[in-house]
Amino acid sequence: MDVRTICLGILTRGDATGYEIKKTFEEDGYQHFVEASFGSIYPALNRLTEERLVSVRSESQEKRPDRKVYSITPAGRAVFLGSLMKPLPEDRHRSPFVFAMLFSHLLPPERVTAMINSYIAQSEEKLAQIRAGEPKCPGEAFVNGLGRTIYEASLKFIRAHRADVETQAAEAAE
Amino acid sequence: MDVRTICLGILTRGDATGYEIKKTFEEDGYQHFVEASFGSIYPALNRLTEERLVSVRSESQEKRPDRKVYSITPAGRAVFLGSLMKPLPEDRHRSPFVFAMLFSHLLPPERVTAMINSYIAQSEEKLAQIRAGEPKCPGEAFVNGLGRTIYEASLKFIRAHRADVETQAAEAAE
DNA sequence: TTGATCTATATCGGACCAATATAGATCAAG
DNA sequence: CTTGATCTATATTGGTCCGATATAGATCAA
Numbered sequence: 001m002d003v004r005t006i007c008l009g010i011l012t013r014g015d016a017t018g019y020e021i022k023k024t025f026e027e028d029g030y031q032h033f034v035e036a037s038f039g040s041i042y043p044a045l046n047r048l049t050e051e052r053l054v055s056v057r058s059e060s061q062e063k064r065p066d067r068k069v070y071s072i073t074p075a076g077r078a079v080f081l082g083s084l085m086k087p088l089p090e091d092r093h094r095s096p097f098v099f100a101m102l103f104s105h106l107l108p109p110e111r112v113t114a115m116i117n118s119y120i121a122q123s124e125e126k127l128a129q130i131r132a133g134e135p136k137c138p139g140e141a142f143v144n145g146l147g148r149t150i151y152e153a154s155l156k157f158i159r160a161h162r163a164d165v166e167t168q169a170a171e172a173a174e
Numbered sequence: 175m176d177v178r179t180i181c182l183g184i185l186t187r188g189d190a191t192g193y194e195i196k197k198t199f200e201e202d203g204y205q206h207f208v209e210a211s212f213g214s215i216y217p218a219l220n221r222l223t224e225e226r227l228v229s230v231r232s233e234s235q236e237k238r239p240d241r242k243v244y245s246i247t248p249a250g251r252a253v254f255l256g257s258l259m260k261p262l263p264e265d266r267h268r269s270p271f272v273f274a275m276l277f278s279h280l281l282p283p284e285r286v287t288a289m290i291n292s293y294i295a296q297s298e299e300k301l302a303q304i305r306a307g308e309p310k311c312p313g314e315a316f317v318n319g320l321g322r323t324i325y326e327a328s329l330k331f332i333r334a335h336r337a338d339v340e341t342q343a344a345e346a347a348e
Numbered sequence: 349t350t351g352a353t354c355t356a357t358a359t360c361g362g363a364c365c366a367a368t369a370t371a372g373a374t375c376a377a378g
Numbered sequence: 379c380t381t382g383a384t385c386t387a388t389a390t391t392g393g394t395c396c397g398a399t400a401t402a403g404a405t406c407a408a
Contacts, residue, residue, distance in 0.1 A: 001270040003364075009277055019387050031276070033269035037365045042389060067387070084281060088270040088289060090296065095207035096175040096262040098320065102205070103183055104313040107258060115262060122264065138342040139278040146272065146331050153327035157320050168312040177395075193356050211396050216358060241356070354405070363396080374385070 001089060003040040004048060008080040011054060011072040018042050018068065029133025030144040032126060033091075045070055053079055104165040116162050120155060127151040175263060177214040178222060182254040185228060185246040192216050192242065203307025204318040206300060207265075219244055227253055278339040290336050294329060301325040 010021050018041050025035045036044075045068075048054040053076030059067040072080070097119045104112045130148050135141035184195050192215050199209045210218075219242075222228040227250030233241040246254070271293045278286045304322050309315035 001268070001273050006273065009273065012277065012280065017387070018389095023386095031272075033267050033272040034276075035266070035268065038389080039366070039391085040364050043364095081280060084274055084277060085285060087292075088274055091267070091269040091271060092209070093207050093265070093267040094175070094209065095265040097265060098205075098207040098317050099175050099180065099183065100258055100262055101317050102208075102313045103186065103258060104316075105311060106186065106255060111259060118261075137279055138338045139276045142278075142335055142339045143272050143275050145335060146328065149327050149331040150324055153323050154320065157323040161316055161319060164312045165316045191356070192358095197355095212356095212358080213360085213397070214395050217395095350408085352405100352407080355403090356401100358400085360399085361397095363394105365392105365394080367391090367393105369390085370388085372386090374383100376381105376383080378379100378381085 001034070003036045003044045005080065005083050006034060006036050007041060007044050007048060007070075008053065008072060008076055008083075011070060012077065012080065015069050015071045017070065018045055021045075021070075028140075029129040029131070030135060030140045030147065032130065032147050033143075048076065052076075101165055105168055109166060112166055116158065116166070120158060123151050123155050123158075127155070175208070177210045177218045179254065179257050180208060180210050181215060181218050181222060181244075182227065182246060182250055182257075185244060186251065186254065189243050189245045191244065192219055195219075195244075202314075203303040203305075204309060204314050204321065206304065206321050207317075222250065226250075275339055279342060283340060286340055290332065290340070294332060297325050297329050297332075301329070 007021055010016060010024055016024075018038070021041055022036070022038060025031050045054065045056075049056055049070075052073060054070045054072050056068050056070055059069055097115065100107075100115055101112075127148065130144060130151065133140075133144055135144045181195055184190060184198055190198075192212065195215055196210070196212060199205055219228065219230075223230055223244075226247060228244045228246050230242050230244055233243055271289065274281075274289055275286075301322065304318060304325065307314075307318050309318045
C-alpha cells in the first residue's frame, strides 16, 4: 500500500497535519502493520494537493510554525475507495531476527540468548501497546485482535522452543 | 537487514550465483521473512566483490550466458558475523490487508468478503509451503516452526472473527 | 513447432526510509 | 528560575531497495 493511499485513508477519519498522520501509526495501538516516514508523507501530501485529492488550510498560530491542516476532497475519497477495489498487494514481513536465527550455529551462545531476550522484550512491548488500544469500530477491533493473536502466538512459540537454538549454539561453540 | 548482509549470509551456506541467491527465498519454505530483489542483489554482489568480501569465478558454459559464481571470503565471513553482533533492526510487517480492514465500513460487503477470502487463500498457500519445507539444522527448524505458528494463529483468528467485519460492512451499506 | 517456462545477468525510474535541519513551546528537575 | 529534555511541526537529502523491463539461449509440453 503506497504512502499516498495510506494518507488518504487516514484523512477519511478526519482532517490532520502531516505530523498527526505520522503519529497515528505510533499512538493508535491497532496499526502495527501500517507505517510511513516523514520523508514520504510530506511529498505525498504535496502531490495529493496538486491533484486536488486533498485540500490544505494554513492555520498560522501566534508564535508557532504554521499548521498545514489537510482535508480529503470528494475526488480524493473516490480515488481512495477505488484503490481498495483493486487487488491488494501482498503482506511483506521482513524479520532480521528470523534471519539471524538461521545462522545461530555460527554465533556465540550468549549472543543467541541475548537476541532472543531482546526480541521477546520488544514483542512484549508491542503486545502491551495493542492491549492498551481501544478500538472504535469493528474494523479496528478486528485488526487489534489479529495483532494480539500474532504476537501472543509468536511469543509462546519462542518461549517453548528457544532452547533448541540456544543449546545448538552452545554445542557448536565447543 | 540490508541486502549486502543477506547475500553474505546465504553465501556462508555455500557458493551461489545471484540467481540462486534469489531462488533461495522462494524455494526454501522456511524463509518467508527474508527477501531481496534482483535489482538489489546484483549491485550488492558487485560492491561486495570490490570490497573483497566475496570472490567471483566466471563459469562460461557452452552456448549459455556466463554463470558468475560467488564465494564468501574469510574477510566476508568476519564482516557477516560482526554484523550479527550488532543490535538487530526491528521487524517490519506491512500489511495492505490490515490497512484495508480498517476501512471495511466504507466498502461494499462483497468486497470485504472477497478480500478476506483471497487473504486466507494466500496464507494457506504460504503455510503449505512452510509445511513442505525440510529444515536442515535447528535454526531452520526454529524459523520453520515460528512461521507455521504465525500463519496458523492468524488463519484461525480470521476465520473466527471475519463475521464481525463482514456484517458491519453489510449494515453500513444499508 | 510454437509458445511457455527456466536459467542467468543487468539496469532504470521511482518509491521509500533514516538522518538531519530548523525553531518555538512546554515542562520537569535541580 | 533556568537549563535541558521533550514535543509540535515542516522539510530536504542521500542512499537503499523494489518492480518492471531488456536480453538471450535452453528446455519442455502441447
